[in-house]
Amino acid sequence: MNAVLPILLAVALVLLLAFLLVRARRRIGRLRAALNSASLELQQVQMAFHRFAPRRVVEEIIRQGISIHGERQEVSIMFVDIVGFTKLAERMEAEQLVEVLNGYFECMSLAISQHRGYVSKFIGDGLMALFGTPHSNRWHALDAVWAALAMRAALKDYNASLESRNLDPLEIGIGIHCGPVVAGVIGNQQLMEFTVIGDAVNTAARIEAQTRFHQVDILISQAIRQQLDEKFRVRELPPITVKGKREALTLFTVESYADRP
Amino acid sequence: MAIVDQIEWCETPLVAPTRGTLVEQEIRRQLGLSLTSIPYLAPVPWVAWSFATKIQPVAHIPSRLADLITLVVSMENSCRHCYGATRSILRLTGYSQNRISELEEDFFHAKLDERSKAVLDFSRKCARADPRPDARDLEVLERVGLSRVAVAEVAYVATNTCYSNRLATLLAIPPDGIEDQDNSLLTRLFRPLVAIGFRKFLNRARKRNIRKYASAPGNPQGVPFGGRLVNALQGSPTADVLQSILNGCWHSPHTATRTKALAFAIIARTLNCPVCTAEASQLLKSEGLLQEDIDHLQTYLSSDALNGFESSFIHFARDTVNYQVPDIQFVARRFLTGMGKEEIIELCGLVALANWVARLSIILEQSETA
Known part of the structure; x- marks a missing residue:
C-alpha cells in the first residue's frame, strides 16, 4: 500500500501536467490563430489603403502613428461640381437624388481613375481629384485635362440614361490648376485622410466656381495651359479677378483634343 | 488563409496555353521541371526563356537571399502567380510557415540579419520606384558589406522579379503547379527530406541556367539597348542572361x-x-x-x-x-x-x-x- 500511493500520486501529477500542457497548447493555438487572423486583416487594410496613399506613408503610419510631416510636390488639382444642384435637389425625392448622385459619382470617378487621377474627397455634390500624387507623374497636367474631357463624354452618356428615365440631365463645372502643394496624411486618430494643402488647391476651387460665370464646363489655368500641346483646342477667356487673388487670372476653356489618349 | 489568396486576380488568362512546343520541352529539360507559365509564353521563345531565369543565376549573393528578394518584390507587386510560386519554393526548401508570415507582415521585425533587411528594403524600393532608388540607397548596401557585384546582383534579382511579375500579371497566368506540390501529403509528411532534395535540385537548375547563358553566342554588335547595363553587370552570370534576353x-x-x-x-x-x-x-x-x-x-x-x-x-x-x-x-x-x-x-x-x-x-x- 505504501509503495502504491507515491506511484498513484506521481501518475496523477503527470496526468495533471499533461492536461495543463494540452490546455496551454490549445490556448496558444487559439491565440496564434486569432493573431494570424488579425494580422491578415491588417495586411488587407494595408493593401487597400495603398490605393489612397503612398506605400511609404502607410508604413510610416503603421510604425510611428500619423505622420505629421508632409511632402512638397507639384500636382494638378481638379474640382468638379454639379451646376444648379440645389434646384435639382428640390425637384427630386431624396432616394432618387441619392441614386442619381451615386451614378454620377461612379461615372466621374471612373473617368478620373482611368487617367491616373485619385479622388481625394467628395464634398456634397462635388469632388476634388488629384493628379501627380500619391504616385508621382510628370504628365499630371495632361492627364487631368484628358480626364476632364473623358468626364464630359461620360456625363453625356449618363445624361442620356437619365433622360430615358424622364429625369433632368446634369451639368457640371470642372476647374483645373497645378502648382506646388504639401501632400500628407492629415487628421486625428478617428478620422484621417491623405490630401494636399496649399494655395494651388484654393486657386483650383476658385477656377471651378468661374465655370458658372463663363458658362463653360471645363476651365483651366494658365499654368495648366502651358503644359498642353497644340492638339488641345482651347479658347482664352477675358481675365478675371477671383477672391483671394490680387492679380487677375487668365483662364481657358478646353473644347476638344485631336487624338484620343 | 494566407494573404496570397486574397490577391484579386483575373481567372481567365489573356491567352490560351500552347502545349507541346519545342520551347516547352527544352525548358523542361533545362530546368528539370515543368513551369505552369511556359505554355502561356511558348509562342514567343525569348519571353518563355526569360521566364525560366526566375531560378536566379546569381553567384555573388546566396540563393536563399535571392528567393527572399523574389518573395518581397512579388508581394509588393501583388503578383498572384509569382508570389504563390515563391512562397511554395521557400516552403519546399525548408522555410517554416511562421518565418514566411514574419516576412509577409514586416521584414524589419523578422528574424533576419541587418544585411538581409537592408537588401530587402532596397529590393522593395526597386519595385516601387516611386521615386526610383538612388545612389544613397546603394551606399546603404555597401555599408552592410556587399561588394559592387553583389549589389548589382541584388538589383538584378529585384528588377528581374518586377519583370516576371508584370509578365504574369498582364497575361493573368494562373497559379503555378508547384503550389500543389507544396501542399501534397507526401511533402507534408517528409518535409525535411524534401527540403534537402529540393535545395539540391534548385542549385543544379541554377548552375545549368548559368552555363546555358555563358555559352550562348553573343551579338557581335552588342545589344541595341541596355549595353551599359550589361557592362555594369560584368563579373556576374546575370550579365550574359540580360544580354541574351x-x-x-x-x-x-x-x-x-x-x-x-x-x-x-x-x-x-x-x-x-x-x-x-x-x-x-x-x-x-x-x-x-x-x-x-x-x-x-x-x-x-x-x-x-x-x-x-x-x-x-x-x-x-x-x-x-x-x-x-x-x-x-x-x-x-x-x-x-x-x-x-x-x-x-x-x-x-x-x-x-x-x-x-x-x-x-x-x-x-x-x-x-x-
Whole structure:
C-alpha cells in the first residue's frame, strides 16, 4: 500500500501536467490563430489603403502613428461640381437624388481613375481629384485635362440614361490648376485622410466656381495651359479677378483634343 | 488563409496555353521541371526563356537571399502567380510557415540579419520606384558589406522579379503547379527530406541556367539597348542572361522595332531614368524619328510621327509602371484584345522588359561613381 500511493500520486501529477500542457497548447493555438487572423486583416487594410496613399506613408503610419510631416510636390488639382444642384435637389425625392448622385459619382470617378487621377474627397455634390500624387507623374497636367474631357463624354452618356428615365440631365463645372502643394496624411486618430494643402488647391476651387460665370464646363489655368500641346483646342477667356487673388487670372476653356489618349 | 489568396486576380488568362512546343520541352529539360507559365509564353521563345531565369543565376549573393528578394518584390507587386510560386519554393526548401508570415507582415521585425533587411528594403524600393532608388540607397548596401557585384546582383534579382511579375500579371497566368506540390501529403509528411532534395535540385537548375547563358553566342554588335547595363553587370552570370534576353527581344519578329524603342523611351521617362531615356532617344532616331518629334513625344505624350497603334501603345506602356492588379489586367485586356497570340505575348514581354531595364539602371550610378 505504501509503495502504491507515491506511484498513484506521481501518475496523477503527470496526468495533471499533461492536461495543463494540452490546455496551454490549445490556448496558444487559439491565440496564434486569432493573431494570424488579425494580422491578415491588417495586411488587407494595408493593401487597400495603398490605393489612397503612398506605400511609404502607410508604413510610416503603421510604425510611428500619423505622420505629421508632409511632402512638397507639384500636382494638378481638379474640382468638379454639379451646376444648379440645389434646384435639382428640390425637384427630386431624396432616394432618387441619392441614386442619381451615386451614378454620377461612379461615372466621374471612373473617368478620373482611368487617367491616373485619385479622388481625394467628395464634398456634397462635388469632388476634388488629384493628379501627380500619391504616385508621382510628370504628365499630371495632361492627364487631368484628358480626364476632364473623358468626364464630359461620360456625363453625356449618363445624361442620356437619365433622360430615358424622364429625369433632368446634369451639368457640371470642372476647374483645373497645378502648382506646388504639401501632400500628407492629415487628421486625428478617428478620422484621417491623405490630401494636399496649399494655395494651388484654393486657386483650383476658385477656377471651378468661374465655370458658372463663363458658362463653360471645363476651365483651366494658365499654368495648366502651358503644359498642353497644340492638339488641345482651347479658347482664352477675358481675365478675371477671383477672391483671394490680387492679380487677375487668365483662364481657358478646353473644347476638344485631336487624338484620343 | 494566407494573404496570397486574397490577391484579386483575373481567372481567365489573356491567352490560351500552347502545349507541346519545342520551347516547352527544352525548358523542361533545362530546368528539370515543368513551369505552369511556359505554355502561356511558348509562342514567343525569348519571353518563355526569360521566364525560366526566375531560378536566379546569381553567384555573388546566396540563393536563399535571392528567393527572399523574389518573395518581397512579388508581394509588393501583388503578383498572384509569382508570389504563390515563391512562397511554395521557400516552403519546399525548408522555410517554416511562421518565418514566411514574419516576412509577409514586416521584414524589419523578422528574424533576419541587418544585411538581409537592408537588401530587402532596397529590393522593395526597386519595385516601387516611386521615386526610383538612388545612389544613397546603394551606399546603404555597401555599408552592410556587399561588394559592387553583389549589389548589382541584388538589383538584378529585384528588377528581374518586377519583370516576371508584370509578365504574369498582364497575361493573368494562373497559379503555378508547384503550389500543389507544396501542399501534397507526401511533402507534408517528409518535409525535411524534401527540403534537402529540393535545395539540391534548385542549385543544379541554377548552375545549368548559368552555363546555358555563358555559352550562348553573343551579338557581335552588342545589344541595341541596355549595353551599359550589361557592362555594369560584368563579373556576374546575370550579365550574359540580360544580354541574351535583350537580344532575343530586339530580334523577335512579332513587334516592330519602333514599337520596341517607344516602350523603352516612354517607360524610362515615366521612371525618370535619364540614362535609359537618352539611349532610347537614340533608338527612336535610328527608327526615323526627328529630335523634335522625340522631344514632343516625351513632353506631351503625343507626336504626329506616331501612327494610331503607337499613340495608344505609349499610354498602355506607361500604365505598366505603377498599377493595381485588377486595373492593369483590365487595361491590358482593353488594349490587347483582338491581337494575335504572339503579338500579345511579345508586347507584354516588351513593356515588362522596359520596366526591368529602367529600374535596373540604378546600378549605373554605382558603377559610374566607382
